[in-house]
Amino acid sequence: MPRSAPLIACLLGLLLVAAPAHAASPPPWGTGESQGQDLAISLVTFSPGDDVASWWGHGSLVVEDRRLGAARLYNYGMFSFDSTMLGRYAMGRLEFWVAEASPSATYRFYRSQNRDVRIQELNLTPEQRVEVGRLLATNVLPENRDYLYHHYNDNCVTRLRDMIDRAVGGQLQLADRAVGRMTLREHTRRYTAVSPPMSVLLDFLMNDEIDRPITRWQEAFLPDELERQVAAQQVKMADGQMAPLVAKQWDYYKSDRTPPPEQPPRYAPWMLLLGLAVGGSALGLAYWGRRGGRLPRVLLGLEHVVLGLGLGFPGTALFVMWLFTDHTVTYRNENLFLANPLTLLAVPLGLMLVFGSVRARRWLRVLWLALAGLGVLGVVLKVIPMFDQDNWRLIAFILPISLGFAGAFHLDRVLARAPGAGREPERQPLPSSLKTP
Known part of the structure; x- marks a missing residue:
């Protein structure tokens, strides 16, 4: 059944x-x-x-x-x-x-x-x-x-x-x-358009079972x-x-309600812009705090807590539903490349970063490198026919975040290798009029 x-x-x-x-x-x-x-x-x-x-x-x-x-x-x-x-x-x-x-x-x-x-x-x-x-x-x-x-x-x-x-x-x-007329996912998206956050959450939780022609x-x-x-x-x-x-x-x-739209909403451009903004904010905070400032470090740590909760909890729930429940529509979901139980680690590590933990910074560098790598792998695998889930909207939103945060924790290394980094600026000779006798 x-x-x-x-x-x-x-x-x-x-x-x-x-x-x-x-x-x-x-x-x-x-x-x-x-x-x-x-x-x-x-x-x-x-x-x-x-x-x-x-x-x-x-x-x-x-x-x-x-x-x-x-x-x-x-x-x-x-x-x-x-x-x-x-x-x-x-x-x-x-x-x-x-x-x-x-x-x-x-x-x-x-x-x-x-x-x-x-x-x-x-x-x-x-x-x-x-x-x-x-x-x-x-x-x-x-x-x-x-x-x-x-x-x-x-x-x-x-x-x-x-x-x-x-x-x-x-x-x-x-x-x-x-x-x-359309797939089950498209029907689902148009009926849940009344609440974009819930629509995106449901889109995240469901696999390619609802993307097949019907x-x-x-x-x-x-x-x-x-x-x-x-x-x-x-x-x-x-x-x-x-x-x-x-x-x-x-x-x-006959009510005066607006009926569901005939076509699913086009969220992808807005999700991409939001993903770029969040990922870019991490790069901006990392650059601002490159000299050890407290405020950018605290803001970056709090941003980790919010992301860990917002992406880590759904990713963990999706993983658990696949392994332990009868929700077949969640099984083998490609969105686990984008958010999964690893993402939830951003919560404790972000709190540690707020309080200045050097160890947290090291672990976050590894964490975001792993998440960004998984996200890129999920995109590359789409050349294989079996990886056909309609999740480009989620990719447009989450992958720029992972790449941005991975870049933020590698920014210091990038700046250190930049031309002129780590060298004292050349001193210009004083004009003869300012030299001491």
Whole structure:
């Protein structure tokens, strides 16, 4: 079964309004009371929200028996906020489940969050509606409801996609074999563009598994993409005629939020400028403090602490996730050439440098030489096809920093070898008028 990715991406706004995980009584479509012509099956799409978990949007299926006046919303995005949740998530073993909820209460909740509620009633035959209702009523039972979450391969939206595809006899997947608009990384970057720091962090943590070409079917891990594909789908009906998969669609609520960008943001130039600035600052501080000044030494040491925390912690976390967790999307990540557990050593060594440790200066010279060498190696290895991770933005940011800091601790040697270094300036003879008698 697929493992979970480093971010919980399904949005769980329904957690407060959902009904108990298993209802007191089964719905009429689960007991056989409902008739196909009385049922309506709808795909509901909720737009992204403010918190990290809701950046991706959310989706659900609604079953309604208009004759019996029963309706339930099926949400595959439920998980437990208990004491073991963080541990399970850290190990990549987070279990989700499907739960029932009141459609009207759910819609009101999302409206209160100023998030779109868009509804597509599916054009299914009576037999297909009965089958979807029966499957959803079966899935919500305690013995069937749980599944191991994977952000891209098995989440609260892919479960809806698979259910709809099963209802139409595989026609959705057949039509979605075409090449997708962009890679999983590009989709991730455009949905996380609301927070550049978090976007860069996620970009750093994920390997080339999300850089491979994908199909439109795989793109439907996103609620908006599934909605778009369902709206464009034509299916063969019982009489052999082709008809739209969507019978009708409408907005329950339209928010004033800006939708996610259609293309991922172009961070690379800004990241390169920032990397050059940070790396150049180390060279500047080293030159300023070449005569032993205290202030430039302290500033350079504090800069090490900040970098050690900002790059060393993510690099160490990435290394640990590769070795000890089920987060397959972090394995064999090329960004470990740029930041890794070695980078974390900049924190204690930087503090030692603040207090004037000569030993710290020697160790920092070795540390940054090693990190710069690894960074350059990571770039050189890209001539080999297997090193194809889309991490040029991270290279543009981190490699200039490593090179700049490595240069800073070798600046004294460079200056010492410069022409004229270490020699006394030649004395000019005094004018005869200033000579003593």
